Amino acid sequence: MIRIDGVEVIYPNGYQALKGISLEIPKGQFVVIVGLSGAGKSTLIRTINNLVVPCKGEVWVGGRSITRARGAELRKMRAGIGMIFQTYNLVKRTTVLRNVLSGRLGSANPVGSLLGIFSKSDLLIAHACLQRVGIPEKAYVRADALSGGQQQRVGIARALAQQPQVMLADEPVASLDPPTANAVMSDLKRITREDGITTLVNLHFIDMARNYADRIIGMRAGEVVFDGTPDAATDQVFTEIYGRSLDKQKDLLGQTN
């Protein structure tokens, strides 16, 4: 479904974020990417919808190169790839429904949507997506009136409204409290599984990675340092990924070794 082929990214300030990544992700897999901040997780995920353009290598989605796609073709490919963000990235001063409907912009009638007019089927899709994330009653509420967990559900609904084959999630629960984070993660897992969506999630929490992932990819300093099943991802492996031991006591106290 997704093939990442020798991708390198160097930012304009000279920082090399990705040092030649090659990965193959089959359809329907739920992949969790772990690693320290700055390891290149966000960059990697953004090369899959070409928000970050690799300076070397290529990314293939559904057999087509998104790296080389331009203009209308790129927009059409992006319409098939949903994305969820740590800070939700909702338009806060507008309604939940309008936020979800914006997920249809890649495929809706361009002239109608310019004037805020959507077809009956677009509206049905939007309401159905809110139903699936469990907040159908919030459709006409302003987005900034919702709690963090509810805002992220709107974010998921917006991505679902695209009816995507691929879902990218960049630290989707990092701003949420642990119980809400778990609820949102299990919703994401359940829905993407039901629809057979190939999903890549960046996560900070090791326990959560083990609980939800079909496959864990560990990144460190722009390179893949682990790629395997949750069972294979032992504490020893995480020590390697994070470059230090996982002393629970010290982590809780915020101390470093």
Place this chain on the structure above:
Amino acid sequence: MTGSPPALPQPPLLPRLIGIGSWAIFLALLFTSIHFTNFSLQTLAQGIPDFFAFFGKMWPLDWRALPEIGQPLLETLQIAYLGTLFGAILAIPLIFLGSRNTTVNPLVMWGVRGCLTLVRSIPDLLYAAICVGIFSFGPLPGVMAIVIFTASVLAKLGSETVEAIDPGPLEALQAVGAGRIHQIIYGVVPQVAATMASYVLYIFEINVRASTVLGFVGAGGIGQLLRTYLSFFDYRSTAVLLLIVFGVVLLIDAVSSYARSKLI
């Protein structure tokens, strides 16, 4: 035991020099300006009796001027209204072309910004005078001057507002596969609409005041009448006119301020 006490860390030299230099420039400008404009508190004090004498000439108010004032006053407000409306519409494309995060390319952005800076460097009364030269006397050149002023100021304020938005929603819309115009309408407009509406109302307040003097250069409105009164030394009618303008401007400012407070 060590001999000398530890040296205190010295504050860096450059900031101190800049501080001293700023004060020197400030004082130099103050004294040269006073010298060359012949500014003197003494002359100012000597003028106080004349000041009261001038107001004495305004008394008693000549209320016969009242019916003359209505029509030009209305025209003044219409000039301000039309000028603000057309100026705001003209500003919309300039705002997005002149903002770093929404422009089509950097060259266009700098082009738009450069032109706007050039346009803003000329005061609106001068535009009115130029437009009178082009379109001859009447309210039309007045409207044109207000349009130019409104568009150039609003485009500047608008670009700053657009550049300060949360970039998250824009990124999300880009990821969704939305085109550039859709990104602006769905990601930027909802974030800036209230602020922009408030700016438009504020500029309308400024424009009402500005259009009262447009008539001095023949660009329509109540300024023309004011100039007539003044040139005939008819201070008693002038006073009535100023009172009415004062009342109307105050009223519009109050209503507009209230509306703005409700917007944000």
